[in-house]
Structure formats: C-alpha cells, structure tokens
Amino acid sequence: MFKEISLFSKRQFFQKKDNSIRRFLLSPLLLIPLSLVIISSFLIKSVQRDFLVSDSLSHLLTGLFGYFVAFFISYIPIDRLRRYVIPFYCFSLISLSLIYFFGISVSGAQRWLSLGIFSFQPSEVSKLSTILTLALVLDRKIILKVNDLVLPCLIVIIPWLLIFFQPDLGTSLVLIVLTFVMLYWSQMPIEWILILVLCIVTAILSFFSGHFLILWIPFIGYLAYRSSQKKFIFSSLAISLHLLMAKLTPILWQFGLKEYQKDRLILFLDPGRDPLGGGYHLLQSKIAIGSGGFWGNGLLRGKLTYLQFIPEQHTDFIFSAVGEELGFIGCTLILFLFFLLIWQLIKIAKNARTDFESLIVIGVASTFLFQIIINLFMTIGLGPVTGIPLPFMSYGRTSLVINFISIGLALSIFKRSRSLRNP
Numbered sequence: 001m002f003k004e005i006s007l008f009s010k011r012q013f014f015q016k017k018d019n020s021i022r023r024f025l026l027s028p029l030l031l032i033p034l035s036l037v038i039i040s041s042f043l044i045k046s047v048q049r050d051f052l053v054s055d056s057l058s059h060l061l062t063g064l065f066g067y068f069v070a071f072f073i074s075y076i077p078i079d080r081l082r083r084y085v086i087p088f089y090c091f092s093l094i095s096l097s098l099i100y101f102f103g104i105s106v107s108g109a110q111r112w113l114s115l116g117i118f119s120f121q122p123s124e125v126s127k128l129s130t131i132l133t134l135a136l137v138l139d140r141k142i143i144l145k146v147n148d149l150v151l152p153c154l155i156v157i158i159p160w161l162l163i164f165f166q167p168d169l170g171t172s173l174v175l176i177v178l179t180f181v182m183l184y185w186s187q188m189p190i191e192w193i194l195i196l197v198l199c200i201v202t203a204i205l206s207f208f209s210g211h212f213l214i215l216w217i218p219f220i221g222y223l224a225y226r227s228s229q230k231k232f233i234f235s236s237l238a239i240s241l242h243l244l245m246a247k248l249t250p251i252l253w254q255f256g257l258k259e260y261q262k263d264r265l266i267l268f269l270d271p272g273r274d275p276l277g278g279g280y281h282l283l284q285s286k287i288a289i290g291s292g293g294f295w296g297n298g299l300l301r302g303k304l305t306y307l308q309f310i311p312e313q314h315t316d317f318i319f320s321a322v323g324e325e326l327g328f329i330g331c332t333l334i335l336f337l338f339f340l341l342i343w344q345l346i347k348i349a350k351n352a353r354t355d356f357e358s359l360i361v362i363g364v365a366s367t368f369l370f371q372i373i374i375n376l377f378m379t380i381g382l383g384p385v386t387g388i389p390l391p392f393m394s395y396g397r398t399s400l401v402i403n404f405i406s407i408g409l410a411l412s413i414f415k416r417s418r419s420l421r422n423p
Helices: 004-027 030-047 056-073 078-102 123-139 147-162 167-186 190-197 200-209 210-228 233-256 259-267 280-291 317-352 355-379 399-420
Strands: 103-107 109-112
Touching: 030 078, 030 317, 030 399, 056 399, 078 109, 078 123, 078 147, 078 355, 078 399, 103 280, 103 399, 123 147, 123 167, 123 399, 147 167, 147 399, 167 190, 167 280, 190 200, 190 210, 200 210, 200 233, 210 233, 280 317, 280 355, 317 355, 317 399, 355 399
Parallel strands: none
Antiparallel strands: 103 109
C-alpha cells in the first residue's frame, strides 16, 4: 500500500513538472519573440531569395537556439546571477576595448570581434551588461542627492564612449534611454530626468541657433532651482552641465561622427535633397511600404524587395518588407505582437519581488520599446537612419541571442513573483 502511494506521488510530481515545462514553453513571453523570428525568416528569404545560402535559415536557427536558451535561463533564480553581474560588465568593457585593436570593420564601422568560427558584436552584449549593473547599483537606492548619480552615470558613460566612437550612434542612444528610464523607475525626481533629457534640446539649439541659449540656459537653472533642497548648488550644476553640452556638441559633431552619419541625421528632414545618396534608403523604404496597400503584395511578391532596391533590407529595414509584402494588416499584426510583449514585460516589472528584478525587466522593456519606435520611425521617414535594429526581426545573431537571454531573465523573474503570490 505504501509503495502504491509512493508511486502515485511520484507520478503526480512528474506530471506537475511536465505541465510546468509545457506551460513555460508556450508562454506568450517566449512565443511572441519566436513568432516574430519565424515571420522575419520568411521576409529575409524574400529579400535574399535563396533559402539555403541566405541569412534566412541562420536567423531561424539562431532564433530557435535563443528560444531554448531563454527557457533554460528562466529556471535559474536571478539571485544566483548577482555575483556574476560585475564580471559580466567587465567582460563587456574589455570586448568593447578590443574592437579598437582587433575589430572587424564593415561599412565604415568597426563593431565586430572575430573568434574564428564566429563573430559577435560587443555593443549588443554591453546593453544587457549595463542593464544588469545599473539594476545592481540602483537596487533599494532612491536617488535623492546629486552624489547618488555619480556611480550610475559612471557605469553608463564608460561603455557609451567606447560604443559612440566605434562609431555606433544607435546603440549609444539606446544606453542613454534605458538609463533615464531605470533612474525614473528607481524614484529619481522627474524634474531631474527632465533636466537630463533636455540636454538633447540644448545640443540641437547649440548646433542650429546658439542665440536661443541665452534664454534657454537660465530656464534650465530655474527648473533646477525649483526641484532641489540645495537650490543654488543644484542650479549651478544644471547650468554647468548644459553649458558643457553646448560646447561639446560641435566637437562631437566634427570628430565623433562619420560623414554618412551626419547625412543620416539631417537628410530625413528632406531625403529628396540627395535621392541617390543619403536619402536613398528613406525614399525607397517609404515607397515599398506604401506599395503594399491594405493587404500587401504577398510573401515573395514584393517588387522592390525582389529587385533589392533597399540596401540592408534584411537588417535595419526589415519592416519595409513587412509593409510591401504583408501590407497594413501585416504591419498591424507586428505592432500588436510588440505591444503584447512590452505590456507583458511592464506587468512583470510591476509585480517583481525585489527592486533589482524590477529594474532588470524595466531596463529590458525600455530597450525593446525604444528600438521598436526608432526603427519604425526610420523606415517610414519620420526619423533619421541610426542603424537601430528591430528586435527579433532584423538579422543579427548577437542581438537576437541577447534579446532572448533578456526574455529568459524576465521569465525567471515572472516565475519567482508568481510563486510568491501562489505559494
């Protein structure tokens, strides 16, 4: 009798284990990215035609590999990973530094390291390492004093400089945005976030019309004066920061950016000014999306895609293939899947057990959301070409694996928060 009870309890245990594995393999947090990878694989095949020699098969296999990596990571408690965060961050800095000596240069940018049988992009790794390290520093720490910002800013500035001068403008922008969002999530005063974000306005004004700075800089000082207890000190620091930004902008523009990057930042306002040069991508991308109409031309039937009118369409401009071949319906479906993914991540961040876990997930969510918005704006002509990929859809093995690792971390946090609510 006791033996029967023992066998019955073992069967129950393994049945629960099987149900748990099946449930998480079919979790929306894993299925949505996998669906995007599968859709994108067909689109890449459409761009490059030959399935066996194109990047389509590589994208699909990398996505499947990332799917199972994410599933495996979801079973690792996040607390066990805390001790590896700093070594991981140091590894990312070392790999970013090695690019300047041993990096592979493609299209004027030195961003890849070769390890013989494969190459990887350290800047993609640095996004995740920065999120984890910032979360570790901001854990249970409320930003109330200016001194509290020194360490978080230092953590971001080092990889930002190494990435910006590769040059990789897109990833450097991603680091800035995820930092702002994570600082806000750690209850930093919104006025402080605003003062930092308005540095972008200061940079634009100093570039296009420096005379407006006479009124703009005092406004920044007034905003800082109202948002801190040490009014004069904080106001002086804010004014100094914006004056420094105004002085550095011309220098960064002159020496930090390549000519093609300068063209990209300006020509999106009027791509027709150079239709065969810097504005070519934007014009052809808008034509492709518009030609898809409501229903699209069908997979493998996009004329601009087939004739390869859009350079690098399988990477940065994959959404133009969505518009041409799947039409408005296909674009809406892709946007809906992205919306569900971001919504799930924000829910997990809100319900996480610890600040450390919550900050990790909101960092991942902000990274995905910013990349989605900028990439879509870029392909429809509402923003400059920055080289920011569309998560899970743009071809890029390093970014795809890192994205799935990020999903695995979020799923691990979700499992622990759910077990806390339902012990």
